[in-house]
Structure formats: C-alpha cells, structure tokens
Amino acid sequence: DTAVSQTPKYLVTQMGNDKSIKCEQNLGHDTMYWYKQDSKKFLKIMFSYNNKELIINETVPNRFSPKSPDKAHLNLHINSLELGDSAVYFCASSQIPRAQYFGPGTRLTVL
C-alpha cells in the first residue's frame, strides 16, 4: 500500500505555463508538507498544512499556491513557470512530532 503518493512523477513543460502536482496520503496524518529539492540535492520546506489549514509558508513566490481539500490531500499549483522552478518537489506527511514520510517526488523540468 502506498503511504504518500504524488502525481505526476515527471513533468516537462514550457516557461510561462501553469501546472499542478497532486499529493495524497493514506496514513491518517494530520499534517502535510511540500519540499523543494534543488539540483544540489538541498531540501527546503515550502509549505505546511495542518488539518487543511496553512501553518507554514516559507518565503515562496506567490506563483506557488498550495490547496488542501481535506487532510489527506495537498496539491501544489504553480503559475507562470520559470526556469528556476525546475527541481524535484516532494510531498510529505506526519503526525507531529513523529517522523515525516515522503512521497516519491515529482521531477519538474521547465524548458
């Protein structure tokens, strides 16, 4: 059984386009996250949601908009994609203060 799933796994798109990444967890956790991993493998938190409510927003451009329709889902919509948005995006979930469990990642390439 997949604990944290993300779709799509790969996303290739042109600059200026809008795209979405979906995330679902079946662990019953109440907190979900989006992380960005850059080309040097550095992992940085973008957003955190607890029970559908945004609790952490780490200086991310407002072209990025997360949405949590329920506590099992956290989607990420990106407007007007730029070259610098190319990265691997990871979704994660946890039951605080326990460990975060990560999805498989979505590799976004902006051409």
Add this chain to the structure above:
Amino acid sequence: AQKVTQAQTEISVVEKEDVTLDCVYETRDTTYYLFWYKQPPSGELVFLIRRNSFDEQNEISGRYSWNFQKSTSSFNFTITASQVVDSAVYFCALRVGSGYSTLTFGKGTMLLVSP
C-alpha cells in the same frame, strides 16, 4: 534559528568497510527531534530513525547504529560492513519544539560503496 551541518559532502568506501556519517546541529530549543533519511539513486526519501532531545540512548538496528551526544550537538550515523546497496545520499534533519514546525535538513552526504 536552527542549523544542521553535514561536513562530509561525499564518502567513498569499499564494501565491508565501516563508515560514519557526521551530523552536527544547532538549536537553542531544549525540545527537539533529530532524524536521518536515506535517498538512494532511485530518488525517494526513506526515513531511518528519529531521536528526541531527552533520549540520548544510542540505537542499533542491524548494520546501522546512531550515536547521539548532546554535549557535542552531534548525531552521527555508522554503517557497519557496508554494502553496495548502502550507496545513497544520507540526510540528517532537525525539528525543534513540540508544536508545528518543519524539518531543517543538512546538505546531505553522498556515500558511494564500491564492490
């Protein structure tokens, strides 16, 4: 602010060697949690261990062991008798407080185990 330092960018060993990955953390909070994650070449992030600041007991799980020392703010990870399948990037991470906060990751250590 909190910080995690993994000074070793890359380590290369030959199979069956023991290897230790270093992690040094900084925080002013007295309540915090330390984690290790593994990222194999396939790309997923795999949770390995969590330790809280009140539990300095070392842990062993098979070939893996962790040494938590508050006196030196370190949480080191040792792999005994390394195997090729251990080749991965290993991340140490810190979460402070018991409420809503996120993980601060180190920059990772790439471990290459050759046959």
